[in-house]
Amino acid sequence: MPDVFINYRTGDGNDIAALIDNELANRFGKDRAFRASRSISPGSTYPDALLTSVRRSALVLAVIGADWLNFQSRLRDPEDWVREEIVEAFNCGVPVVPVLAGRRTERLRKERLPDELARLAELQSVRLDTQNAEADLKRLGDLVAEMIPELYNLEHAEVPAPDPGSVSNSVGTVSGTAVQSRDFTGDVGNTVIKGSTGPVHSGQGNIYQNSRHLSGDRHYSGDGMTNIEGNQRGDIHHRFGASSRPEGDEQ
Structure with missing residues (x-):
């Protein structure tokens, strides 16, 4: 059941009631406030829904519009x-705040x-x-949180620490298929690594690369074959399981 019941008259304050409802929903959750035009489902018995919600609420906000007192005949009508x-x-001891x-x-x-x-007339309004809607709505929301400790605690609850087993990934520009996972079982067709500034480990299995810039007659065989693309400077060291490199060849 809702914590806040929004009381208003259609044609005199219903727009303000909607603003309040939206503000409370954004701060505390959409089910924390009751506004008849939104909260009563079609086909429901509205007299029961209204009075039951009032009795179970922790606070009633009574929206008083500029013409509220002009409805004297209605205000004196018990129905x-x-x-x-x-x-x-x-009658139920629920606090009422005139807005x-x-x-x-x-x-x-x-x-x-x-x-x-x-x-x-005796209640502080x-x-x-x-x-000045933004500031006034914030002040009203602060008042609601102050009067209903449960909502204050809800709003100020600490965000739980992330699950250490969870995975957080980000992918920039991708041409083709991107796969992200904490655990992989099976094959991945292609591995593309760009802009690496440190060691890269691509997992177990064979690695195949091609180059148009190899010099000399080199032949690598075994469970991995690596050729280098582009202008490579410095040493390259490879080890893929048991090497079957011809004797005397150097890496």
């Missing part, structure tokens, strides 16, 4: 869902609220202005 969700939170949407929204006053909602 109005915005009212019913807030009253249910009060004032935009710069024009004033703090609530008790005399303008029905008795069942009068407590809203936070403001969320779309013109």
Whole structure:
């Protein structure tokens, strides 16, 4: 069940509710907040889904838009869902934080609220202005993490160390087939090594290379044959199993 229940009225704050939902999902995971238009599956009994989610939440964010108080007839209707969700939170002891949407929204006053909602005017509110959305959403997310320790711990949990048996590889420009693996069983058709600045070990088995620049009459045989491509300077040493090099030949 969700940790945060987002209470809002369609047509007055639903855009702010969506911003809050997205922010909480990015910080804590998509299932940590409940927003009716997203969280209730088609075919579900929505009255049960709404009230059950309120009761099981750790926090209710009540989005108060600029026209929220203009819905006086609805606020006094016991069957109005915005009212019913807030009253249910009060009855169940779930903390409620009013979120004032935009710069024009004033703090609530008790005399303008029905008795069942009068407590809203006594609660410390936070403001969320779309013109300062990034900072305001971060501040609201920090408040949620502070009020719900589980979410704070989730966000600040240490990333587990990588498995020592795992493999991390990167491949640059490849023409053809690239194969990456920790363990190989079987054959690999071609081995191409570019830009090596240290020893290279290509595994067990025969190695075949060709060259147009060999001088002299050399013949190498056995379980490996190596010819050198290009302008080779310096010594070359080879050993492939038991050598069958003609006696007297030098490497």
